[in-house]
Amino acid sequence: MRTVRDRLRVAYGRPVLRPHRAPIDELVLTVLSQNTNDRNRDVAYFRLREWFPGGWPEVRDAPLERVEEAIKPGGLSKTKSGRIQEMLRAIGDDELGWLERAPLAEARDFLIALPGVGRKTAACVLLFSFGRPDVPVDTHVFRVGGRLGLFRPGAPLEETHNELTRLAAGDPDDAYELHTALLRHGRRTCVARAPQCDECPLRRICPYGRSRVRSAET
């Protein structure tokens, strides 16, 4: 893992973790990011903030159709508006600042129990909002980690979260770097359909990359 990290650090630099301490913003952003790209997600998010200057309580209590209209540029607005309001109702007036100091498992369990929140979203909130060492595994991290053999073959998503979080060993900067480096690598080089193994700094230590080279030679 250290070799993977060091090589990716040379390729992409070392990302800096800057916790923003806005957990509800992060929760809403992750709902908005489902099935869309970052740009559309951001347009939907900023429209929501602009249309509801009273903040999340105003979004929670607004007519559903108005929330739906505000987030339309992000796609799936009917489903997402319902999810956002349901989540905000479950949170109530709690600002969730206590998640910064609660035991990690307790904080995670609380988030996962919210409607529409899974393990990845919970980890995003904990890591990006509070710098807690939980590693989110999205589709890129899952694919790259699997190809590199960081997980047991066929490991379910939950197990991959546990494994990367274990590798981060309680260090928030390592957790952030692990997530960010694998994500960047998955977007730029280790893409889903045609990974660019020839140009990859990890090809010598990657079982998937080595087997591709072998089968190209035979």
Ligand code: SF4
């Ligand atoms: S060698 Fe290929 S499969 Fe392995 S990490 Fe690099 S791009 Fe991905």
